Every structure is written in C-alpha cells, then in structure tokens.
Amino acid sequence: MDTVFFIASKLIGALLRPDTWIIIxxxxxxxxxxxxxxxAALGISSLTLALLVTLSALPVGDMLLQPIERRYPANPRLEAADGIIVLGGGEDARASVSIGTHVWMPPSMQGFVDLLSM
Known part of the structure; x- marks a missing residue:
C-alpha cells in the first residue's frame, strides 16, 4: 500500500506543476x-503563450512566494566564521596543495584520499 501511495503522490505532484501543463x-x-x-492548435497555443507570459514575465512567482518567505525569516548574518566544514565526499589533496590552500583531514580519511588518487 505504501508503494501505491508513493506512486500516486509523485503523479499528483507532477500534474500540479506548471511546467507539466506547458508540456502537455x-x-x-x-x-x-x-x-x-x-x-484547436491555435487555441491551445494561445493559452500556452498566455500561461508562459503569466508565469515568466509577470511577478506571479514572487506573489506566490511572499507568504512562505514571511512565515520563515532568513537566517541571521554571522559575525565571523572560524572555518568551513565540508560534510561528505572526498578531498583531492594534490589539487588543493597545487593552488596553495592548506588541507587538513583526520587520519581516518587519509586512506580514502589515497584510494581516490590511484
């Protein structure tokens, strides 16, 4: 039953998108x-053109986003950042050293980097 609900939710979600209606x-x-x-082709093309102009030229998207933006305020500015933490993925130490940046990684990750360099 979960699979049927998942497929139905994806189909309904796709049908609610404006770009899907334009493609149809x-x-x-x-x-x-x-x-x-x-x-019929002239009528459908006229409606499609009107939809494209409405969605792209007029500020419809901004009007639809305003309630969401008011409900969730932007993150406050940080005064200073002591560092940047990159989660996931690997690091190409040789490329970083070649452009003059310092790379620090825990010893447990060094084996992963060595594997990538092979």
Whole structure:
C-alpha cells in the first residue's frame, strides 16, 4: 500500500506543476496539427503563450512566494566564521596543495584520499 501511495503522490505532484501543463499543452498542439485541426492548435497555443507570459514575465512567482518567505525569516548574518566544514565526499589533496590552500583531514580519511588518487 505504501508503494501505491508513493506512486500516486509523485503523479499528483507532477500534474500540479506548471511546467507539466506547458508540456502537455505543447503535445496537444502537435497532436492537433497532425490531426489537421488548426483551430484547436491555435487555441491551445494561445493559452500556452498566455500561461508562459503569466508565469515568466509577470511577478506571479514572487506573489506566490511572499507568504512562505514571511512565515520563515532568513537566517541571521554571522559575525565571523572560524572555518568551513565540508560534510561528505572526498578531498583531492594534490589539487588543493597545487593552488596553495592548506588541507587538513583526520587520519581516518587519509586512506580514502589515497584510494581516490590511484
């Protein structure tokens, strides 16, 4: 049952996105032109153009994001950073040394870096 719910949620989520509707509309235009229905293709293309202009040129996206941005304020600025911690992945020590940066890593990670350099 979890798999059915997962698939249904992904399908519904995809159908709610504006870009999916634009792709469906473009496919409808092509099908209408192939079928010889020029008026239907003209109508669908006009609606698609209006949707594209509305979503890209007008500040619709900003208006939709404003309630979310008001609810979750931005993180406060940090006064100073003592260092940067990189989580996950490996480090290419030779590349870092070649550009003049210092690389520190725990001894347990050195074996991983040696493996990557092979």
């Amino acid at each position: 509309a473009l496919a409808g235009i092509v099908l209408a032109l192939v079928a010889g229905r020029r008026r």
